[in-house]
Amino acid sequence: MSWQALSPDTFELGESPFWHPHEQQLYWVDIPGKALLRANVYMGTVQRWDMPTEPGCIAPAAGGGLVIALRHGVFRAREWGGALEHLVTLPYDTAVVRANDGKCDALGRFWVGTIDEPKAHRAAALFSIDCRDGTPVLQQQAQDALTGNGLAWSPDNRTLYWSDTPNHVVHAWDYDLQANTLSKHRIFQQCAPKPAGWTFETTTYAGRPDGAAVDVEGNYYAAMFEGRRICKFAPDGTLLSEYPVPAQCPTMPCFGGEDLKTLYVTTARHGRSAAELAQMPLSGAVFSMRVDVPGLPVNLFVD
Numbered sequence: 161m162s163w164q165a166l167s168p169d170t171f172e173l174g175e176s177p178f179w180h181p182h183e184q185q186l187y188w189v190d191i192p193g194k195a196l197l198r199a200n201v202y203m204g205t206v207q208r209w210d211m212p213t214e215p216g217c218i219a220p221a222a223g224g225g226l227v228i229a230l231r232h233g234v235f236r237a238r239e240w241g242g243a244l245e246h247l248v249t250l251p252y253d254t255a256v257v258r259a260n261d262g263k264c265d266a267l268g269r270f271w272v273g274t275i276d277e278p279k280a281h282r283a284a285a286l287f288s289i290d291c292r293d294g295t296p297v298l299q300q301q302a303q304d305a306l307t308g309n310g311l312a313w314s315p316d317n318r319t320l321y322w323s324d325t326p327n328h329v330v331h332a333w334d335y336d337l338q339a340n341t342l343s344k345h346r347i348f349q350q351c352a353p354k355p356a357g358w359t360f361e362t363t364t365y366a367g368r369p370d371g372a373a374v375d376v377e378g379n380y381y382a383a384m385f386e387g388r389r390i391c392k393f394a395p396d397g398t399l400l401s402e403y404p405v406p407a408q409c410p411t412m413p414c415f416g417g418e419d420l421k422t423l424y425v426t427t428a429r430h431g432r433s434a435a436e437l438a439q440m441p442l443s444g445a446v447f448s449m450r451v452d453v454p455g456l457p458v459n460l461f462v463d
Contacts, residue, residue: 163406163447166424167204170444171197174426175261175371176217177446178458179416186416187226188426188446189215191260196228198240199446201416209241216259219270222460229259229272234289234296236463247463248289248296250274257283261309261371261412266317266337268292268462271301273308279326284308286322288340291463301342302331309412310372310382314395315456321348321380323369328353330369330382348397354386360408360436366391371412371426375453383410383425390425407443408436415455416448423451 166186174197177188187198196209196218213231221227225238227247231254235244250259252274262272269290276283284305290297302308302322310323310330320335320342332348335341351368358365367387374380378395388408392401407427416422429437429444437443 217262264459420454
């Protein structure tokens with residue numbers, strides 16, 4: 161198994177990829193580039209849609225179009241390139257906090273994690289937004305983090321995962337899908353910290369958990385930022401496999417293709433050194449690789 165670049169295009173900080181089951185296209189965002197992207201993976205063509213502020217995450221909507229979490233609010237777009245309809249404003253200071261990783265649960269609620277950009281106040285939190293009755297219901301689900309990432313659910317929807325990237329930790333809770341409540345918090349993974357004096361040539365650092373995806377067997381795939389790999393963890397936390405990535409900073413995986421056996425991963429080049437980019441010039445590209453176990457399909461937003 162080997163990685164292939166989706167196209168020669170690179171982006172500043174790719175995130176929030178998903179495979180659209182109806183369109184058979186791959187979507188993702190470029191956060192500092194303030195853009196949404198989608199690709200016909202069979203043709204290798206990429207379309208860009210510029211946003212007014214940084215997009216943290218997106219999800220497809222059951223009624224068509226997208227739900228989009230921008231720095232300054234959560235919006236609904238009925239079609240690609242269409243008007244942005246405001247749904248809800250998240251309760252944070254947009255000068256120092258913005259939307260980050262997120263996706264929908266199995267009932268169509270949109271979940272958004274945030275990032276404390278100064279990394280000073282543990283101001284990041286996790287929110288769910290339920291629009292199924294027409295009026296958005298906002299609920300804070302977790303807090304006290306620096307960078308919310310790694311949101312995912314087990315195949316039976318009874319476990320929710322959420323990572324705090326700078327703290328090198330993946331949390332897990334029991335989850336009640338119908339009641340939309342978390343309980344029985346535990347640490348799913350506590351990864352080793354970044355060594356002092358680390359450079360990209362250092363091979364002993366495994367990275368820190370960024371975005372994630374889950375396969376049909378319940379295995380949790382974590383993109384390890386600065387670790388140049390994706391780690392596959394069993395539901396009991398056992399490390400099953402590591403997949404080296406041709407970029408130092410993978411950001412988030414997802415499963416796609418008609419059989420959901422293509423593993424895609426977004427990567428970053430924003431803020432990376434010239435020496436690192438010279439060695440890994442496709443940093444910021446989207447890569448794909450065939451795998452043996454299919455992933456879970458993307459959940460659709462319901463409003």
